[in-house]
Amino acid sequence: MNIKxxxxxVVVKMIEAEETTKSGIVLPGSAKEKPQIAEVKAVGPxxxxxxxxxxxxxxVLISKYAGTEVKIDDVEYTILKQSDILAIVE
Structure with a gap:
């Protein structure tokens, strides 16, 4: 199924945050922050x-609580307005 x-x-897929700190400490699920960097999968006209x-x-770097999360074919995406995107990460 395609999303248009x-x-x-804009449709984005969140990039998973690392599960260990720089010093090698493994973080439990409750200690992780919601990732704010995502990859653009589809763009409206x-x-x-x-x-x-x-x-x-x-x-892209997006606002922390921006958009609507949807699950399609067992993959989670976020649909948000372009104005919720803060920056392009290079």
Whole structure:
């Protein structure tokens, strides 16, 4: 199944956070923070007022509680507005 976002929406897949600290301590599930870096999987066409600045494959930094989480074919995606993207990570 493919997702085609409408207007200025973007579909992203969260990049998993590391499970150990730099010093090698393994973090339990309750101590992990929600990851904020995601990979863009699909981009809407934009609108007359909003030009799309991201493209498929970009790694982006998103707002912590942005978007709507959906599960399709056992894969979790987040659908959010382009304005919820804070930066492109290079």
């Amino acid at each position: 976002p409408l207007a200025d929406r 934009g609108t007359d007022e909003v030009k799309m600045h991201v493209k498929v494959g970009d790694k």
